[in-house]
Structure formats: C-alpha cells, structure tokens
Amino acid sequence: MTTDPTLPTRFADVAALEDFMTEPTPALVADLARAPGDILVLGVGGKMGPTLARLARRADPRRRVIGVARFSKPGLREALQAHGIETIACDLLDRSAIGRLPQAPNVVFMAGHKFGATGNEPLTWAMNVLVPAHVAETFAAARIVAFSTGCVYPFVDVDGGGATEDVPPVPPSGDYAWSCVGRERMFQQASRVHGTAGRLVRLNYAIDMRYGVLHDVARKVRDGEVIDLAMGHVNVIWQGDANSIALRCLAHATAPTTPINVTGPQTVSVRWLAGEFARLLGRKAQFSGTEAPAGWINNAAAMTAAFGPPRVPLAAMIDWTADWLTRAMPSLDKPTHYEVRDGRY
Numbered sequence: 374m375t376t377d378p379t380l381p382t383r384f385a386d387v388a389a390l391e392d393f394m395t396e397p398t399p400a401l402v403a404d405l406a407r408a409p410g411d412i413l414v415l416g417v418g419g420k421m422g423p424t425l426a427r428l429a430r431r432a433d434p435r436r437r438v439i440g441v442a443r444f445s446k447p448g449l450r451e452a453l454q455a456h457g458i459e460t461i462a463c464d465l466l467d468r469s470a471i472g473r474l475p476q477a478p479n480v481v482f483m484a485g486h487k488f489g490a491t492g493n494e495p496l497t498w499a500m501n502v503l504v505p506a507h508v509a510e511t512f513a514a515a516r517i518v519a520f521s522t523g524c525v526y527p528f529v530d531v532d533g534g535g536a537t538e539d540v541p542p543v544p545p546s547g548d549y550a551w552s553c554v555g556r557e558r559m560f561q562q563a564s565r566v567h568g569t570a571g572r573l574v575r576l577n578y579a580i581d582m583r584y585g586v587l588h589d590v591a592r593k594v595r596d597g598e599v600i601d602l603a604m605g606h607v608n609v610i611w612q613g614d615a616n617s618i619a620l621r622c623l624a625h626a627t628a629p630t631t632p633i634n635v636t637g638p639q640t641v642s643v644r645w646l647a648g649e650f651a652r653l654l655g656r657k658a659q660f661s662g663t664e665a666p667a668g669w670i671n672n673a674a675a676m677t678a679a680f681g682p683p684r685v686p687l688a689a690m691i692d693w694t695a696d697w698l699t700r701a702m703p704s705l706d707k708p709t710h711y712e713v714r715d716g717r718y
Contacts, residue, residue: 377686377689383693383697384582384696384697390581390582394611394612394613394616395424395427395613396428397428397431397432397617398617400680400681401428401617404624405432408479408516408626409436409478411437411477411478412436412439412479412480412620412623413474413475413480413512414426414481414483415441415474415480415484416482416483416484416485416520417440417442417458417460418440418443418444418449419484419485420579420581420584420612420707421520421579421615421616422442422483423449423452424613425481425616425619425620426458427456428613428620430456430458434457438459439475440461441462441463441465443462443464444460450462461475468507471507472511477512479515479516480512480516481518481623482517482518482519482560483520484500484504485520485556486500486501488710488718491549491717497548497549498548498555500552501549501552501553501556505519505555505556505559506559506563509559510563512569513567513569514567514569516571516623517569517626518571518619518620518622519572519573519574520619521556521632522553522577523577523578523636524544524549524553524577524669525542525544525550525575526540526542526544526671527540527541528545528714529667530666530667531605531665531666531667531670532666534640535608535634535672535673536670536672537672537675538575538634538675542554545714545715546715546716547715547718550716560573564630565629569628569629569630570627570628571626571628572622572625572626572627572630572631573633574618574619574622575632575634575635576615576635576636577608577634578610578709579609579611579612580610580690582693583705584705584708586607586711587690587691587694588694588697588698588704589708589709589711590647591694591695592698593647594650594651595656595699597659599659599661600643600658600660601661601662602644602660602663603662603663603664604665604668605642605643605663605668606643606668606670607640607641607670608636608637608639608640609636609637609641610636610637613684614683614684615635618676618680621680625679633679634676635673635676636676637673637687638674640670641687643664644660646691647660650691650695654698665714
C-alpha cells in the first residue's frame with residue numbers, strides 16, 4: 374500500500390472512493406475563483422461526469438453546478454441532486470433542446486460516443502462533431518472546456534516522450550479517432566469566429582478503481598487471462614486529478630481555444646504493469662504478442678508546467694487497484710479497449 378501520509382491506504386467502499394475523488398485542492402478553489410459564475414456540465418452522465426460535477430460543487434458550494442444528460446441510468450439524477458447539483462434532462466442531439474439550456478458562463482463539455490462506434494458510424498459522427506458544433510455556437514459567449522482524447526494523435530515512438538500539443542492531430546484510421554478530430558475542429562472554428570475562450574482536454578487515460586487501464590490489466594492477471602502486448606505502453610492519470618485539471622482550465626482558457634494533454638507523466642509498460650499486479654495479487658501474468666515500437670503516448674509536460682504534477686502517483690493507483698480487485702469490489706464493466714490499434718471500437 375502507498376506510504377504517502379496525505380493519501381488513503383485503501384477505499385472501504387464506493388462512497389469513500391468518490392468522496393476522495395471529489396475532494397477539492399486549494400489550487401482548484403483558487404482557479405475557480407478566477408472563473409466566476411454557474412458551471413454547466415454537458416454529458417454529466419458518463420464515467421467521469423458525476424464526480425466532476427461533485428468536485429466543482431465542493432470547490433465552491435455557493436456556485437450553481439448544472440448537470441445535463443439524458444439520465445438513462447437509474448438513480449443518477451437523484452444522486453447528483455442529493456449533492457446539490459441541479460439537473461436538466463436533455464438529448465444533445467436535439468438542437469432546439471440545446472438552445473433552451475441556461476446560458477452559463479462556464480461550460481464543461483463531456484459528451485461523446487466511442488464504444489459501438491464501429492457499425493454505428495453516423496451516430497458517432499453526430500455525437501462527436503454535430504453536437505459540438507451546436508454547443509459551440511449556442512455557448513459562444515461562455516468559457517468552454519471540452520473533453521477530447523489523446524487518440525487524435527498519430528502513433529508515436531514509445532521511447533520518445535510522447536506526442537506534445539504541437540503534433541498535428543492526424544490519427545490512425547478509424548471513425549472514432551477522426552470524429553474526435555472533428556469535435557476539436559468545431560470548437561476551434563467557433564472560437565476563432567466568436568472569440569470564445571476555451572481549452573481542449575486531450576485525456577489519456579483516466580483511472581478509477583472501477584474501470585480504466587489499470588483495472589483492465591489487473592483483472593486479466595487476477596482471472597488468468599492472456600494480455601495482448603501489441604499496445605505495450607500507455608499513459609494513465611487519476612480521475613480526480615483529470616477532473617480537477619479540466620475545471621482549472623476554465624481559469625486557463627485561451628482565445629482561440631488550444632489543446633492541452635491531460636495524462637500522467639510516465640510512459641507505462643503494460644508488461645511491467647502486469648508484473649506488478651501479478652506480485653500484488655499472487656498470480657502469474659500471461660502474455661501474447663510483442664510490444665509495438667509506436668503507440669498512443671502523450672507528453673504531459675505542458676500540463677505539469679501549468680498545474681503541477683498529478684496529486685496521485687502511479688504507485689498509489691496500482692496499490693489501490695490491486696486491493697479493490699482482491700476484495701471483489703464493484704466494477705463498471707466498461708473495458709477501455711486500450712489495446713485496440715486498428716481504430717475499431
């Protein structure tokens with residue numbers, strides 16, 4: 374277990390996990406004070422949205438935080454409201470419904486479509502390009518922090534430190550990655566036309582005990598499944614850190630909007646990671662294939678320069694994940710499919 378006295382040694386349950394993930398830092402509180410006004414979270418119903426909304430609310434309890442989603446998951450709307458977050462049910466594919474949303478001065482855009490993109494390409498492009506276009510036009514006067522992905526980059530040398538924000542977004546084949554480039558282009562175009570301030574958060578990959586690359590690798594080790602090494606290197610960041618940086622970006626918005634990589638500072642070997650989980654879980658890791666020389670690796674130097682290093686180090690995430698899976702605690706059952714190299718999700 375982690376020996377950092379400022380971090381938990383384990384999480385007793387989901388409530389304890391989410392309480393820690395939504396604990397604001399002084400830096401977040403200070404930055405949000407520089408971005409006054411209501412915060413509208415579009416796509417609050419995803420894996421990260423509920424804790425981001427709670428984090429914003431805890432950082433400034435006097436501020437309205439409004440979560441927008443279809444709310445198809447039972448109980449989510451009520452859970453958010455219990456934490457003081459206002460909710461609006463809305464299908465973001467309905468342009469007129471977007472127009473009826475409140476004109477908040479701060480917008481965090483978290484909506485998108487990834488899994489199931491292959492075979493449903495029209496919906497993928499609609500969610501990842503058409504919806505951002507409508508949102509960018511509707512909230513042209515707001516600060517807009519839009520979640521993107523490191524998948525907009527081409528594969529880069531895994532030993533080269535990762536793609537920086539200066540690398541052109543020309544990803545490998547696949548509708549998902551290219552539609553994410555389209556999402557960025559829509560926010561960039563509206564920002565240039567209207568002077569909208571914002572940031573494009575190129576995330577790669579967020580970690581929670583219930584999902585993420587660490588969870589995927591650890592579960593395979595625990596269950597004796599073979600781990601494909603073709604995508605042999607990854608970046609990861611604690612979900613709480615990723616959410617905090619996204620919210621802080623409201624105070625670090627630029628006009629026109631600009632990208633920022635949000636990820637951990639290390640390039641993590643999947644083979645090494647599986648070995649760590651094998652040691653902690655008392656299992657033997659099983660592998661197939663060999664590591665490719667290139668992959669989706671992102672450089673976090675600009676992020677750490679602007680916001681400092683992530684609060685939660687890799688070692689703590691590994692320890693927490695192993696403990697969580699040892700106790701058979703809840704999983705979201707949403708694999709990241711980090712190992713995909715052909716763009717088909």
